[in-house]
Amino acid sequence: MARETRSTYTEGIFEDINATSLExxxxxxxxxxxxxxxxxxxxxESLKQEVLAGDYGDIRDAFSLLGIERxxxxxxxxxxxxxxxxxxxxxxxTEAVKxxxxxxxxxxxxxxxxxxxxxxxxxxxxxxxxxxxxxxxxEVKVSLNSLGKPEEWGKAxxxxxxxxxxxxxxxxxxEVGSKIWKEKIYGVGREGGTVQRYYKKxxxxxxxxxxxxxxxxxxxxxxxxxxxxxxxxxxxWYLIEHGNANVNLGIDADGVPYPTFGPTNFVRNSELAIxxxxxxxxxxxxxxxxxxxxxxxxxxxxxTTPVPxxxxxxxxKERLRxxxxxxxxxxxxxxxxxxxxxxxRRGEEIAEGKLAAxxxxxxxxxxxxxxxxxxxVSLRDPKSGQFVQLPWNFIEVELEKYAIAYGL
Amino acid sequence: MYIERKQDLSIFxxxxxxxxADAPFITIVDGFPTEGLSVPTVSVEGSDINIGPFELGNPHxxxxxxxxxxxxxxxxxxxDEFGYRILNEVESKxxxxxxxxxxxxxxxxxxxxxxxxxxxxxxxIRVDPNLVSDLYWRATVSFVAIYEQT
Numbered sequence: 001m002a003r004e005t006r007s008t009y010t011e012g013i014f015e016d017i018n019a020t021s022l023e024x025x026x027x028x029x030x031x032x033x034x035x036x037x038x039x040x041x042x043x044x045e046s047l048k049q050e051v052l053a054g055d056y057g058d059i060r061d062a063f064s065l066l067g068i069e070r071x072x073x074x075x076x077x078x079x080x081x082x083x084x085x086x087x088x089x090x091x092x093x094t095e096a097v098k099x100x101x102x103x104x105x106x107x108x109x110x111x112x113x114x115x116x117x118x119x120x121x122x123x124x125x126x127x128x129x130x131x132x133x134x135x136x137x138x139e140v141k142v143s144l145n146s147l148g149k150p151e152e153w154g155k156a157x158x159x160x161x162x163x164x165x166x167x168x169x170x171x172x173x174x175e176v177g178s179k180i181w182k183e184k185i186y187g188v189g190r191e192g193g194t195v196q197r198y199y200k201k202x203x204x205x206x207x208x209x210x211x212x213x214x215x216x217x218x219x220x221x222x223x224x225x226x227x228x229x230x231x232x233x234x235x236x237w238y239l240i241e242h243g244n245a246n247v248n249l250g251i252d253a254d255g256v257p258y259p260t261f262g263p264t265n266f267v268r269n270s271e272l273a274i275x276x277x278x279x280x281x282x283x284x285x286x287x288x289x290x291x292x293x294x295x296x297x298x299x300x301x302x303x304t305t306p307v308p309x310x311x312x313x314x315x316x317k318e319r320l321r322x323x324x325x326x327x328x329x330x331x332x333x334x335x336x337x338x339x340x341x342x343x344x345r346r347g348e349e350i351a352e353g354k355l356a357a358x359x360x361x362x363x364x365x366x367x368x369x370x371x372x373x374x375x376x377v378s379l380r381d382p383k384s385g386q387f388v389q390l391p392w393n394f395i396e397v398e399l400e401k402y403a404i405a406y407g408l
Numbered sequence: 409m410y411i412e413r414k415q416d417l418s419i420f421x422x423x424x425x426x427x428x429a430d431a432p433f434i435t436i437v438d439g440f441p442t443e444g445l446s447v448p449t450v451s452v453e454g455s456d457i458n459i460g461p462f463e464l465g466n467p468h469x470x471x472x473x474x475x476x477x478x479x480x481x482x483x484x485x486x487x488d489e490f491g492y493r494i495l496n497e498v499e500s501k502x503x504x505x506x507x508x509x510x511x512x513x514x515x516x517x518x519x520x521x522x523x524x525x526x527x528x529x530x531x532x533i534r535v536d537p538n539l540v541s542d543l544y545w546r547a548t549v550s551f552v553a554i555y556e557q558t
Contacts, residue, residue: 262440
């Protein structure tokens with residue numbers, strides 16, 4: 001039988017993630033993003049309905065609309081963060097499987113299934129997602145330290161060796177041991193190699209491969225069973241992440257590891273996959289939210305509030321009171337506009353008191369002044385005390401908006 | 409030669425001729441050293457190439473690649489010194505040259521663009537002394553880079 005140059009992964013490798021091939025793992029990764037997208041789109045749709053039902057304020061009011069926009073972005077961002085937290089483990093699992101399959105030796109069902117079980121057992125300790133609302137992004141930190149340290153894997157190998165009474169061996173024996181591992185155990189178990197026994201006496205050889213057929217599988221099963229901490233630990237994750245080249249797990253050293261491979265960086269890749277899935281979905285949701293706001297601004301979206309039940313006398317009284325208050329606010333704002341139109345001329349400096357006195361309130365205060373070629377009007381936020389500067393061409397809209405907002 | 413290969417080589421020569429030009433005793437290798445590691449070594453290897461969404465309204469994606477620079481030092485201070493040097497220098501853009509014209513030192517190829525590194529990270533990889541025959545100290549500086557043609 002021709003010896004393969006590279007060990008291939010075993011069939012059962014994808015068992016724990018309900019896949020049958022590497023292609024299906026890639027499909028699962030795409031599906032992770034798709035599920036996330038679908039879930040969040042449903043949430044966004046429900047948010048839109050709430051907005052249209054007036055739960056976030058009156059969409060016909062320009063000022064409320066700004067608030068609605070902010071609230072929608074905030075809510076859908078936080079919903080996205082919660083959703084990505086919920087699905088992050090799936091991303092980690094698919095990255096782990098993808099990377100493990102890419103290594104030699106660890107692309108084996110016993111390893112992968114043990115790794116996934118340990119990850120499942122430590123699910124709550126592996127991933128931290130920190131939202132950054134300003135940047136509308138997430139920072140993802142994955143740490144697999146709770147799965148164990150590489151030296152624990154070394155201990156498992158040593159324990160199994162002792163269990164089989166192999167005990168301590170000399171340097172020369174280790175070199176022989178490495179050769180046996182490479183050709184008779186790993187070679188037969190993973191690379192399809194054969195073992196020939198040579199009989200010097202009659203100068204013949206015999207195929208004795210069957211004797212070694214199950215040795216690799218038994219050895220791996222034995223090592224896994226001897227991991228300190230049992231099934232909740234998979235310390236060999238370190239080797240899959242950082243590579244086994246330049247690391248010797250022969251414990252007493254001097255043995256030659258076979259096969260050797262470099263780092264897969266699947267922990268870092270998982271962090272990027274989660275962050276990038278979030279960015280991808282957030283870009284879409286953000287775009288859709290923006291489109292919705294535009295439709296509201298253009299008035300092309302209609303209010304779909306269901307017909308309310310007939311109001312009680314108390315409700316009617318309350319509604320009329322609200323209308324009256326609203327009308328009063330609008331009248332106050334109009335007064336401000338009219339006065340500003342009448343009083344403010346280009347190039348004229350306005351005393352703060354003139355407008356302040358005009359707005360019959362103890363909450364707000366305007367400040368108008370000439371700056372360059374244009375007239376600026378500022379409004380002091382009664383809460384923060386900060387002045388908000390308003391460009392002249394927006395005064396009419398802004399004044400009304402702020403007058404209503406601050407109950408002027 | 410593909411632009412991706414030119415980027416590989418540019419980082420290799422950037423490490424060799426710019427960053428560690430004053431330290432010829434360091435082995436600089438293109439690709440992770442899986443065999444015959446001599447300490448100190450600095451290796452560079454490009455990882456996944458991704459095309460992701462760029463900005464709202466732009467239908468074309470942006471191509472970015474992850475790079476890993478591994479440092480194997482003789483001791484902790486050497487590892488840290490090399491790692492910090494790479495970390496600080498990588499914050500600037502890395503020039504990309506047209507190696508179709510030839511290789512240094514015989515030829516000085518024309519600069520075609522720059523790699524703009526983002527999401528730079530330095531990770532200390534703890535190596536247990538019991539697990540290595542020749543003790544070394546390892547760190548990885550990884551970053552995501554976008555290529556910009558000049």
